Amino acid sequence: MIAAVKRLSFLPALLPLAGCGGWQSAMDVHGTSAISLKQLIILVVATCSVVWMLVMIALIRALTRSHASRLTPTVVDRGMARRMAIAVIVAVAATVMVITGFTVGSFFSTRALSAAGADDLTIKVSGLQWWWNVQYFGATPDQNFVTANEIHIPVGRTIRFQLEGDDVIHSFWVPSLAGKQDLIPGRPNELSVRAERAGMYRGQCAEFCGLQHAHMAFFVIAESQAEFDKWADAQRRPATQPTDAEAAAGQQIFLSKPCAACHAVRGTKATGTSAPDLTHVGSRKYIGAGLFETTRGSLAAWIADPQTLKPGNNMPLVPLSREELLSVSAYLASLK
Amino acid sequence: MRLIVLLICIVMLGGCEREERQLRLDPPIASALDEVKLMPNGISGAPPEVYFALNRPYETNAYNLDQGKRLYSWFGCSTCHADGQGGIGPSFLDGWWYYGPEMVSIFASIRDGRPHGMPAFRDKMTTDEIWQLAGYIQTLGAYSAKTAAPSRNDDKQSRPAENRAPAAILFDQGPTPVHPDQGPTP
């Protein structure tokens, strides 16, 4: 226990590493559909603000205008009542018009959401407690590959995400690129996304999915077609064999300890499927579904005590010595 | 009024330990839990002291049983044992335990493996995972359902769920024969 605490002591140093803000925001938009959604949001919010102000002006006026005293409350001025009736009818008619405008506007933006093209890139995303499994499809089945919690997409191309819930309901949401869509067991969904600008966009599960709903983030990295192709080629290849002695020792430990029973590292005997594929884990920006930036230190911290960092997740605490921990983290960090 | 409170309390006090979720097991306790004492023939024995100190969490705690069920599918138990009714490996539901229904025996079977094809999971699972899985398997084969037992899966159904004591429903006159030289015979 004390050893575990000691191992954790370098954690605070990791926290400020990821600096850039506003990368998961419906107001900071870089995807085709998110851009039009933002326009809609601004239009609707502005209209509603005007409506609210008008109501408040009427209310304040009603309260502050000079009132005749009302000794006999039941006596009502008929002329006043008629004028008020006209005012109320006009106000209701205005409400109906605003509402109709919103409904029509909403209908057309809804239709725009579901447009799909022919050369769309299809990516299958499965939501699991509490990480994302991402499958890319190549021209042939051997070109397919799997990764986790990080999705690379080419800029300017429509991506069709096939969304499948494998355990409970999750929701796929990258606010800077598009609205959300649920992943529901037994009901596959689709979501079309197009990034207009290169960048790294954070997404997060938006449907309550159990203990670690809060730590179920992922990243979408939009890059040029050339960079994307380069990345995809690298991802297709099996894992690199360790070159230095420490990483080689780490590989041995990884394969002989419980790690390999759940995780897969293509090109080795590790073929587990119940946990994220680690073939190129070193190349990913984050580990633990957006928990920490990938460094050797964060990998070591994560392996040393996953249940303190992300309580309730499915990674067990595997007892490792200090040396074992160092070499395993060296090995994983080397899996670029 | 006071009667209602009392009644609810009685019903629930029995239940509260079943619901606690121990998400992290301290490594020293985990290694202590590994120290089971087995009889020379590998059947029966005594769990470590700490197991009782913890109040036998792997038999009665709903969260552990549920985790055990998850591990059953993640570690491919169904390849040989199917849904518990057996196949290549023995059935858990036929009313016959080759090595007895005690937790330590099941724990030892998983950790160390058994003759005729049961592999050892010592290097594939952590100690608490093995205990969780053992607790689940004991529940699966129990003749009377535990209150804390997990329920059916969101899958195709091939047998009644664990909380309905499938072993009692599917009890056979004899063991589903897998290896005639193994374990006791009727």
Added chain:
Amino acid sequence: MRERVVADLSRLPLHGLRSASVTWWGTLAFMLIEGTGFALVIAIYFYLMSLAAIWPLNAPPPDLLPGTVVTIILVISLIPNYLVSSWAEQQDLRKVRIGMVVMSALGIAPLIPRAFEFAALNVKWDTNAYGSVVWTLLGLHTTHIITDLVDTLVLTALVFTRHGRNPRRFGDVQDNCMYWNFVVAAWLPIYGCIYWIVRL
């Protein structure tokens, strides 16, 4: 506050029947609650049916005999039920007593074929969603019959005691008859769902 007496209520009857009775409206409100419940389970039935490629799911259609016998008994029971209600309207205690005994018997009668109905469904509740929903429909309606039967039995006992002479009892008998009509009326769409939709 000072008061001015403007009306004299002393000539009003002590107890109103039908729409002048509070219990009549209460019974109606409970029927509305239960009717909504039945409608919802039937909606679930159609919802699941609309999702399924074949219906019934992996099971032969239910056997018609026990369910049809229940239906016939229930429909026939409407006649004595109507008579009991009109005898209660006439406040004829002797006939109401006989009628209530008959209605008790007719409450028990459908439960006998009902016991065979569950087996005749040819599917278990835990086989698939189709089995779950038909068992639920049948189980709900069986509960419905049993609750009204208990009500009828208690009321039958009551009309044979000195409380039977109370005009209030005739209102209770009428409400009970109305409720039995509802039990029968609720069964007919359920019968259609369980036995005939699957044969269409």
Added chain:
Amino acid sequence: MTESVIGPDTRDAELERPLVDAALENTWATASGFWSALATVDHKIIGRRYILTAFAFLALGGVLAILMRLQLARPEARLIGPDRYNQIFTMHGANMMFLFAVPVMEAMAVYLVPLMVGTRNIAFPRLNAFSYWIYLAGGLLLWVSFVLDMGPDVGWFAYVPLSGPQYGAGKRADIWAQMITFTELSALAVAVEIVVTVFKQRAPGMTLDRIPLFVWSMLVTAFLVILAMPSIMVASTSLILDRLVGTHFFNPAEGGDVLLWQHLFWFFGHPEVYIIFLPAVGMVSTLIVTFARRPVFGYLALVMALIATGILSFGLWVHHMFVTGLPRLGESFFTASSMAIAIPAGVQIFCWIATLWDGKPVWKTPLLFVIGFIFTFVIGGLSGVMVASVPFDAQVHDTYFVVAHFHYVLIGGSVFPLIGGIYYWFPKITGRMMSEPVGHWVFGLIFIGFNLTFFPMHILGLQGMPRRIYTYQPDMPWHGLNLFVSASAAVLAAGFLLFFIDALRSARAGLPAGANPWDAPTLEWATSSPPPSFNFARIPVVYGAYPLWEQREALSVADGLRVDRRELVVTSLVAAEPEARESSPRNSIWPLWAAITTTVMLIWSIFSPWAVVWGSIPVAIALIGWFWPKRVPEDEA
């Protein structure tokens, strides 16, 4: 004294007024003592109990909210772990919806509706007692299990499969589902009582267009309860069946469907919002009339708006499911209907403003809460229009924007009028006034604290903060606003604390109120404060919607009822013409026994399906005891 004069069939017309009061007190009163308290069927005692219990649950739910705000005040806080946090937010939602908001509105109705329609007790008073006990049992079930670390942790909406047999380990989800059964039973019982009370027990002359607007709103609410609550009962029952006996309603592999749960839940869940909101609307209409000193403008329009809201509320449930991938055309229909509900809401707002315009506002605390209500509810309503749009919802669904939206609707739209209503009716219920200066402070703290707490959540939602997360990472740009929100929540909590203190203090030491301290126009103010056990010594007769303003010199009443037994007037549905002198049941301990046996059956059935069979036997015995006639005058013809 009374025994000498009062024989069988003594009529109130034969007696002098003090003797009438004494005789009626003898007939209607609840004796002091523990068993009498358990056996009482007086709607005022039960209503008071109901209100107190509901506010106790409000305070407990508020503590949970503060715990959540403490945890969320800074990123990656370790104050509460995910397991406990999930229980806490589930409890907060379930507690506020099922144990506070719905029951407190029904509680107010249980207390006020019989007084407002001028009758002596609610219809089915024993059912009323039963409904309170079963509500209490449901609340205890939920809270005791929470204390024992087995509180539900699947959200107040309990979506399958997370709450289903495979992923909801243990009994936590079953406790949620059975708590639903308890609270729905009690809500349905009260709904039936209110419908029948309003239909059949109105004072002679109270035709449909003279019914107080609060009573109208409770009538519509009662119908919503009757038509919506069975849906959640069906849903929670099928969930328990799935979990306990292995049915497959929600198992896609065997022909079930995950979304079926959401349809059933929201078919109830959306009307639920209006079940909470409509009574508040009725309170606002009542308060505005009294404090603007003018009959409400557009009575018919307001009644029609209530009914329209009630009907439309059943056509909106899918707007909670816009991101589940349902067909787009269907979603557009639900957008249209969700938007349309803004129209009756608008009608109501405009009519209230018109009433204030032509009235003469009296600046008392209840009016402040009404103004606060209009201010906040219009924001909540407009953000409701926003989330009704499918594309808008695609961004803000399940974010803090929605958290902000529904707190504006539920606190701004319901709790504000409720607290205004408490300030208004407190003198009627206790006979004492609440403090006016403290009331201004309470309003200020709650109003400012509320807006500072929940308005920033709109922004957090647009900045991408999802709901139901127990923490967030330091690199997200949310921590500043979250800290601000948590600090503001303390202001809001202080406001509520001050309100509770003021209420407790005023109940003992407030200024005596008198029968009608606000010069209010409706019948509940025609009797003393607090009202006697029989409510009205002689049944009022009304000729308009505002009887106390219209009959200033003397109130018209009817006599001819017996004083030696509990008697009240049954009137016709539309014209409210007297039809019968019906008896009202006496106190009875059987409703309590029925509630206890039902509780045993329901809790047992979490563990074994056979509980339904064996547990129903004592329930049946208790019910027979309940209904079996006794040798009392009330059971005479």
